[in-house]
Amino acid sequence: MNKKRMIIMLAASGVVFGGVFGFVQFKNMMIKNYFANMPKPVVSVTAQAAVAESWRQTVPAVGTLQAVNGVNIASSVSGLVKEISFQSGQGIKKGQLLVRLDTDVEQSDLRSAMADADLARISANRQRTLVRSDTVAQAAVDKAEAELKVKEAKVAGIRATIDKKAVFAPFDGALGVRKVDLGQYVQPGQAIVNLQDLSVMLADFTVSQKDLAAVQVGSPIIMTTDAWPGRVFEGTIAALEPKVDEKTGMLAAQGRFANADGALRPGMFAHIEVARPLISEVVTVPVSAVSYNLHGDSVFLVKEAEGGKQAVRTFVMLGERKDGKVAVLKGINAGDLVVTSGQVKLDTGSKVDVREDNPLARSAKAE
Numbered sequence: 606m607n608k609k610r611m612i613i614m615l616a617a618s619g620v621v622f623g624g625v626f627g628f629v630q631f632k633n634m635m636i637k638n639y640f641a642n643m644p645k646p647v648v649s650v651t652a653q654a655a656v657a658e659s660w661r662q663t664v665p666a667v668g669t670l671q672a673v674n675g676v677n678i679a680s681s682v683s684g685l686v687k688e689i690s691f692q693s694g695q696g697i698k699k700g701q702l703l704v705r706l707d708t709d710v711e712q713s714d715l716r717s718a719m720a721d722a723d724l725a726r727i728s729a730n731r732q733r734t735l736v737r738s739d740t741v742a743q744a745a746v747d748k749a750e751a752e753l754k755v756k757e758a759k760v761a762g763i764r765a766t767i768d769k770k771a772v773f774a775p776f777d778g779a780l781g782v783r784k785v786d787l788g789q790y791v792q793p794g795q796a797i798v799n800l801q802d803l804s805v806m807l808a809d810f811t812v813s814q815k816d817l818a819a820v821q822v823g824s825p826i827i828m829t830t831d832a833w834p835g836r837v838f839e840g841t842i843a844a845l846e847p848k849v850d851e852k853t854g855m856l857a858a859q860g861r862f863a864n865a866d867g868a869l870r871p872g873m874f875a876h877i878e879v880a881r882p883l884i885s886e887v888v889t890v891p892v893s894a895v896s897y898n899l900h901g902d903s904v905f906l907v908k909e910a911e912g913g914k915q916a917v918r919t920f921v922m923l924g925e926r927k928d929g930k931v932a933v934l935k936g937i938n939a940g941d942l943v944v945t946s947g948q949v950k951l952d953t954g955s956k957v958d959v960r961e962d963n964p965l966a967r968s969a970k971a972e
Contacts, residue, residue: 646956647913647956647957647958648916648947648950648951648955648956648957648958649947649957649958649960650905650907650916650944650945650946650947650948650951650957650958650959650960651944651945651946651947651959651960652907652942652943652944652945652957652959653890653891653894653942653943653945654939654940654941654942654943655888655889655890655933655937655938655939655940655941655942655943656888656889656890656939657886657887657888657889657939658886658887658888658889658930659885659886660885660886660887660889660925660927660932661880661881662880662881662885662925663878663879663880663881663925663927664812664816664819664820664878664879664881665876665877665878665925666810666811666812666858666876666877666878666879667810667874667875667876667877668808668809668810668828668860668874668875668876668877669808669809669810669872669873669874669875670806670807670808670869670870670871670872670873670874670875671806671807671808671809671871671872672778672801672802672803672805672806672807672871673802673804673805673806673807673861674775674776674778674800674801674802675778675799675800675801675802675871676775676799676800677796677797677798677799677800678703678772678774678775678796678797678798678799678800679772679793679794679795679796679797680704680706680769680770680772680791680793680794680795680797681769681793681794682706682766682769682770682793683790683791683792683793684706684707684708684770684790684791685706685707685788685789685790685791686704686705686706686707686785686786686787686788686789686790686791687705687706687707687708687787688702688704688705688787689703689704689783689785689786689787690702690703690704690705691703691704691780691783691798692780692783693780693781693782693783693798694779694780694781694782695779695780696777696778696779696780697774697777697778697779697780697800698774698777699774699775699776699777700773700774701773701774702771702772702773703772703773703774703797703798704771704772704785704797705770705771705772706770706771706772706791707770708767708770711763711766711767711770712767714763715760715763715764715767718756718759718760718763719760721756721759722753722756722757722759722760724756725749725752725753725755725756725757726753726756728749728752728753729746729749729750729752729753731749732745732746732749732750733746772797774800775800776800776802777802777804778800778801778802778803779800779801779802779803779867780798780799780800781798781799781800781801782798782799783797783798784796784797784798785797785798801871803864803867803869803870803871804863804864804865805861805862805863805864806861806862806864806869806871807843807859807860807861807862808828808840808859808860808861808862808875808877809857809858809859810857810858810859810860810877811853811855811856811857811858812855812856812858812879813854813855813856814849814854814855814856816879817849817856819879819880819881820842820845820856820858820879821842821845822842822843822844822845823841823842824841824842824879824880825839825840825841825879825880826839826840826841826842826860826877826878826879826880827839827840827877827878827880828840828860828862828875828876828877828878829875829876830869830873830874830875830876831874832868832870832873833868836868838862838869838875839862840860840861840862840863841860841861842858842859842860842861842879843859843860843861844858844859845857845858845859846858860877887924887932887933887934888932888933888937888938888939889930889931889932889933890904890930890931890933890937890943890945891929891930891931891943891945892926892929892930892931893945893946894943894944894945894948895921895923895931896948900920901920902920902921902922902923903918903919903920903921904918904919904921904933904936904937904943904944905917905918905919905943905944905948905951906919906937906941906942906943906944907942907943907944907957907959912956913956913957914956914957914958914959915954915955915956915957916944916951916952916953916954916955916956916957917953917954918951918952918953919936919937920936921933921934921935921936921937922934922935922936942959944957
């Protein structure tokens, strides 16, 4: 009896567990089928056709600007600042007085030296007169003339020191911030003020030796700066280093740019492009259309498919960038419709709705 009851219980348990297991399998199958057949969401994107353009190839470089003339004005002698004849930031002309140091001691030394020189001159003239009458030997005349030259040289030296006590502008330019005050004692070489000639700017940059054919003295170059976005400065290559750096394979070059309005300043960083003579046909897309990752650069193309448009990821080989566009050397053709925004939500096969503008930008404008 007990054995029969046990068999019935086991059979009932098997039926129950089998039903539960079958239900779970059926449920998972239905969920899988639901997700497999679930319609994919349509992603709103913007798109633009790839364009074939004629691009002049350029050699890019990063440069540092310096003035055609620029120097920290300093005195070559020490002394007390007696006069300051300029204001910080003012324009200055060549030869204009900037600073005068105290010369009281030198003026006193000059008067004493001039008196000694006058006495030596009188003595030399007397000896020349006496030698003609054979009263003194020629040696006495030579000694007197030598002493006269020594005294005159001392006078000239003191006058040169006095001249150095006055500091003048060596060229036209714009002064910086004054670094000395009245009554201050300055040492030789101590900076008084910075002077920069901003009429012409020089840009120092380096290029690879493989681009030497495109980088020649007189070649046109263009420059942009972060300080003046959208403004392009045109210049020429003024000088090339005659030697290529054997450690880096780079060649130093210097560009020259007119700067009549003073927009460019020494010390600024600049983006420089040297134009090559070769013009090539390239396919371009907006930079925003490219997705960058470790597996390679790619774009999403909009393709017609059953049920509407869909996105297809396509890997590309990129070239140089210019004006917000990038050249695509391989992977797409001119006329292909490329997604320019909304790529984050896309994958190959995603359905897309191509809008005329960015829906995020449009919603931001509405707010």
